[in-house]
Amino acid sequence: AQKVTQAQTEISVVEKEDVTLDCVYETRDTTYYLFWYKQPPSGELVFLIRRNSFDEQNEISGRYSWNFQKSTSSFNFTITASQVVDSAVYFCALSEALRGAQKLVFGQGTRLTINP
Amino acid sequence: DTAVSQTPKYLVTQMGNDKSIKCEQNLGHDTMYWYKQDSKKFLKIMFSYNNKELIINETVPNRFSPKSPDKAHLNLHINSLELGDSAVYFCASSQGQGGFLDTQYFGPGTRLTVL
Numbered sequence: 001a002q003k004v005t006q007a008q009t010e011i012s013v014v015e016k017e018d019v020t021l022d023c024v025y026e027t028r029d030t031t032y033y034l035f036w037y038k039q040p041p042s043g044e045l046v047f048l049i050r051r052n053s054f055d056e057q058n059e060i061s062g063r064y065s066w067n068f069q070k071s072t073s074s075f076n077f078t079i080t081a082s083q084v085v086d087s088a089v090y091f092c093a094l095s096e097a098l099r100g101a102q103k104l105v106f107g108q109g110t111r112l113t114i115n116p
Numbered sequence: 117d118t119a120v121s122q123t124p125k126y127l128v129t130q131m132g133n134d135k136s137i138k139c140e141q142n143l144g145h146d147t148m149y150w151y152k153q154d155s156k157k158f159l160k161i162m163f164s165y166n167n168k169e170l171i172i173n174e175t176v177p178n179r180f181s182p183k184s185p186d187k188a189h190l191n192l193h194i195n196s197l198e199l200g201d202s203a204v205y206f207c208a209s210s211q212g213q214g215g216f217l218d219t220q221y222f223g224p225g226t227r228l229t230v231l
Contacts, residue, residue, distance in 0.1 A: 044224045045225075046222075047222075098171055099171065100147060100166030100167070100171050100212050101164040101212060103164070104161060104220060106159040108156075109157045111157075
């Protein structure tokens with residue numbers, strides 16, 4: 001069965017600090033996708049990134065970066081020089097592909113608070 | 117233009133009532149989904165339709181019935197509402213062409229409160 005674990009329930013840092021959100025997953029599939037979503041206080045779910053299981057290259061997008069390591073089944077997310085607007089709940093998710101649909105299994109979420 | 121929209125945004129109702137939540141997407145996607153987010157923020161898939169065909173039907177009480185009149189709409193009807201149904205319900209859509217290749221885009225959510 002697919003499983004995603006985000007062991008950090010809450011993280012609180014001061015603005016401009018770097019912060020890493022951990023994500024560990026379990027799957028028996030050889031092909032899978034991993035995702036990160038952001039849920040700001042306003043409540044919507046915002047797609048951040050998708051990474052497939054064959055591509056272990058790290059990705060950087062502005063202050064955001066992702067480190068995918070198949071050897072440790074981890075897909076960690078780092079925010080550099082954090083800002084108050086980064087305060088949100090962040091979800092890591094693993095996909096299970098079905099015919100014509102995609103079943104996302106979410107982690108429990110990490111609530112990130114950036115203090116001014 | 118809102119890509120995935122849901123109505124209503126807030127829904128407060130009494131136990132035992134029947135209510136519906138509507139979802140529409142204008143992304144031209146073939147697949148739509150319903151998720152439930154509980155009070156601890158845990159997100160779990162409930163249903164998925166691809167071109168009006170039910171693809172995913174998780175272990176959900178049969179008081180919940182999805183209806184897809186066309187591929188741009190997926191509504192959620194809930195009968196005999198219970199206190200435990202209080203949650204935020206999210207609609208999402210994806211292209212639906214290959215499962216793995218999809219990215220799901222979510223609506224703003226509907227906060228359902230059952231009194």
